[in-house]
Amino acid sequence: MRTPRRIPEVTIARLPLYHRGLVDLAKTHSVTVSSEELAELAGVNAAKVRKDLSYLGTYGTRGVGYDVDNLLHQISRELGLTQNWPVVIVGIGNLGRALAGYGGFSTRGFEVAALLDSDPSKRGQKVGELVVRPTSELAEIVKARAVAIGIIATPAPAAQAVADQLVAAGVSSLLNFSPTLLVVPDHVAVRRVDLALELQILSFHHHHRDPTGPDAEYPDELSIGLGALSASVRPRRGAATTGSVRPATKCRGLA
Amino acid sequence: MRTPRRIPEVTIARLPLYHRGLVDLAKTHSVTVSSEELAELAGVNAAKVRKDLSYLGTYGTRGVGYDVDNLLHQISRELGLTQNWPVVIVGIGNLGRALAGYGGFSTRGFEVAALLDSDPSKRGQKVGELVVRPTSELAEIVKARAVAIGIIATPAPAAQAVADQLVAAGVSSLLNFSPTLLVVPDHVAVRRVDLALELQILSFHHHHRDPTGPDAEYPDELSIGLGALSASVRPRRGAATTGSVRPATKCRGLA
DNA sequence: TCATGTGAATCCGTTCACAGCC
DNA sequence: GGCTGTGAACGGATTCACATGA
Structure with a gap:
């Protein structure tokens, strides 16, 4: 099958799971993998794996399975992980600092290009290899480094203004850690991670156990x-x- | 309408959004709110708000809207937020420290009861008001404080063992920050926050913009x-x- | 008149089950 | 024989549209 169909958002959200599973398999030098095995690694069922992968193309072999290296490559390509994307982190409080030091980014296709904070007292502080720079340099940095993704780790009241600045500078994707609803133009993709919200969902389940x-x-x-x-x-x-x-x-x- | 129907998981995941919107409205002393307004605050549409709220009961007044205080109370009750839930954070690295200092927890119905880490060199370190304690004390703490929710902020290889310990100690809900698929008994609710995975989804959108x-x-x-x-x-x-x-x-x- | 509450219609994702191919 | 790829069936969530009742 060719790949003219639009990939559903839910499928996109699962591709990173398959990606991770395949990375693990590649480490053990597995040559092929069945939808069943991959499903187990990703925590979904085999039918879903096959359907999801069929959106990308016909990369499996009937009676055999999928070639691990090839499938990993195809998924990486689809996710745009064949290159390292530069990201900026805005808001270097506890969370921003933790994100700056998070090893998982570099190992999974991302590179922290800069740390930004509007607080003058933070300016020049070192966090790992990087130095905190003032938000006024945002546009300049985004353009110079062709930053694709902005991570917003500011307090809630500052989040919208930071988002506006990032978008104005040309960033096309935002990861928002503040408990705020960002308003952005249509072409900008936003994902939110709301820690307290996650706990509240768990609270519901605990409450109703x-x-x-x-x-x-x-x-x-x-x-x-x-x-x-x-x-x-x-x-x-x-x-x-x-x-x-x-x-x-x-x-x-x-x- | 009474409330005998099961509430869909997607609705549960939106209740915290409404909750937050209502908290904001309560601050401005708004008395009533329409599904339209609440929808705007939560970033969904009005029909969804009405359908979601109808699962909880009949708390609106036709021609008028919802009473802010009452609706806030009903949603809080449903989410189990009328009391403060004690949580423990296991794994006090960069991320665990950031979570420990995250103000959003205490203001939204949760209290960090303890910080745990298996690394002896971390033992006794102070993080804010709290002292890092050895993981060996986990069961004791969970029982003494009736801990409901465990937050796992360890490196990936340790996550499953920590989850097992938390479950064994009686914790019924887990928030997993490690990029790992946890295996737990059916009665335990798990939510995962995978930072690199979020970036990979954004990478897809950026790549295909x-x-x-x-x-x-x-x-x-x-x-x-x-x-x-x-x-x-x-x-x-x-x-x-x-x-x-x-x-x-x-x-x-x-x- | 106005906004809720809710059946009905629709959309979309999941699962089934098997044809097709190795 | 075995596993993929995929139409078709299914189920659940969203949206529509209007009856209902303040």
């Missing part, structure tokens, strides 16, 4: 797959219980 | 709503452009 509670005593294998809110089990040993274990598949969109 | 590129010159109002990947516009002023601006609505699940 099985009323017998986690302190009720059950034999280890009781939990009879009624979904995430089914019977409570408290394993005694550190290792996962034998019966009622499932890969965590809750993080739509984000994961 | 309109080929005319952000440097093509257009009159400001050109962008004719073809969705997020439509014609490129580069606003000149910091403020949002007049024509082609839309609230960012991309973060499913997570936002």
